[in-house]
Amino acid sequence: MENTILGIHHITAIAGDAKRNFNFYSNILGLRFIKKTVNFDDPGTYHFYFGDEIGSAGTILTFFPWGDAIPQGRRGSGMATEIGYSVPKGSLEKWVARFEKYNVIYNKPAEKFGQRYLTFLDPDGLKLELYEVETDDRKPWETDEVKADIATRGFHNVTITLNDITGTAGVLTDIFGYKLAGQESNRYRYTTDTVNAAAIVDLVELKDEKRGHVANGTVHHVAFRVKNDEILMHFREKVAASGLQITPQIDRNYFHSLYFREPGGVLFEIATDNPGFTVDEKLEDLGKGLKLPAQYESRREEIEAHLAPLN
Template sequence: MAHNGIHHVTAIAGSARRNVDFYTRVLGMRMVKKTVNFDDPGTYHLYYGDRDGSPGSILTFFPWAHVAPGRLGVGETQETALRVPESAIGFWTHRFVAQGVRHEAPETRFGETVLPFRDPDGMRLALVAVPGAEAEPAWSGGDVPAEHAIRGFHGVSLLLEDIAGTAAILTGVFGYAEERAEGATTRFRAGDGMGDVIDLRAAPGFLPGRPGAGAVHHIAFRAADDAEQAAMAEKLARVHGVPTTEQKDRDYFRSVYFREPGGVLFEIATDVPGFAVDEPADELGRSLKLPKFLEPHRARIEAALPPLADAAAEPVG
């Protein structure tokens, strides 16, 4: 079966400027693409990732300035985990203290060192020390040295009423295999690369999640191309009785969406064409990019969007 780990994770934020400052300056991620929500062009869609904008490294946000906070509950992502080299945890612990980032003490999960923290909107995140991550592409965005830089996703954890239906799709469609359990959490793994870990935590009877700032909107899994995506969608419908939407062109990937049995919104996104399709790779994130159908309205859209921090306009590296 093909490798179908995480392609990207999309979350909801409050202030766009604060979001850019945190992810580019504090976390040192690269602004990979600055565009708008194709379905709501008065709102930014901001993409952060590694040096190359690789699938498996892309964390994206819809920032709505006055959105109410989300509430953690069943049927949503509990935590989004990012991978760093094993030697980097000390650097990040000190950096979080210096930058006033809400965080907890490092802990051990599934034999790995994990540093949980929150972004300014309360999104639950973690850094995971991964052996060999130092050999993966790194982005040096300012004062985060390349040797300590975030390499992409480790994985996500989902909070669910019952994990069985979700597990069946992870193993039957996306190529994950059940690894082992720790307490109420069962780990599934697709490999040893970016975005290859999914943790399912059973929390029967817990309150349902509420969308809002700090909550994950959806998780996208990788498909190499249109043909692989179509085969996955066909299997979802035929074997699991789960239909997908029609394909939507997002310029940098093509997508279908579905609500998995646990209630989480999943997407299948193609690896192609990638983020360098409308600007050179060394200039990713420098200017506002619009899809062709919105280009005639650029002046009106730019006038309505709030200004962003300088870090978004002038990536360093």
């Protein structure tokens, strides 16, 4: 099998109130809640996963909802600052109406690289965008209010803001196999042709931008996709050979991962397709039960008592 990066696997962000986060993404944005578990390093807090019906790579947005005591983050250099979703052409006006109905903060539709897009903020201030895409064959998840004519198909792109894009661009091109596809002002668009969607990384260069602060309402890390463990370890060798520090392989129950901080300061992950989200729940039951990493199962009663109810 060819050793390639297959676009974005998932993106993980930080939120405050768990119930508010759950309601926004499952009810207002209309994503499927595919997994309710806890943080591997902090079992007293949730780890939420949202995506399409099966939790396909390229659709998975995850959150650490750390509660309202967590300080507010700040978008800035050295971090992923915008998450872009793909939506059907002609759907932005319907999204505007929906955001008006639910008091979601948004900007008027604009255009980047010839595509219309709509910027909005989630309740914690996380910046997201909806891009109208001519063709996206990914099957949408539908809810009572969010039907296929407007539903998200998964990620379109992620935007990373940097004081200098050189080192980050080198990781994308020399290690991950991306190519520079276009430039608009200080925005550089990198794409991979190994997949048809979730294939875009935009680098925005702002020389004087202050360093961002990763906390509530910001992106924690961006994960890139590989097919299996063999290819994962191939990329571990490539990253290490470039002089960057990278972790050993880590089992995250639903995928296997490596982590490294790219030269611009953003935490990158490389994650496998295997074993997937049905490893501990049937497809029809995804997101219904609290799934704990094996090391915390003996503490289930204590952990459940501490976590806030979502209903």
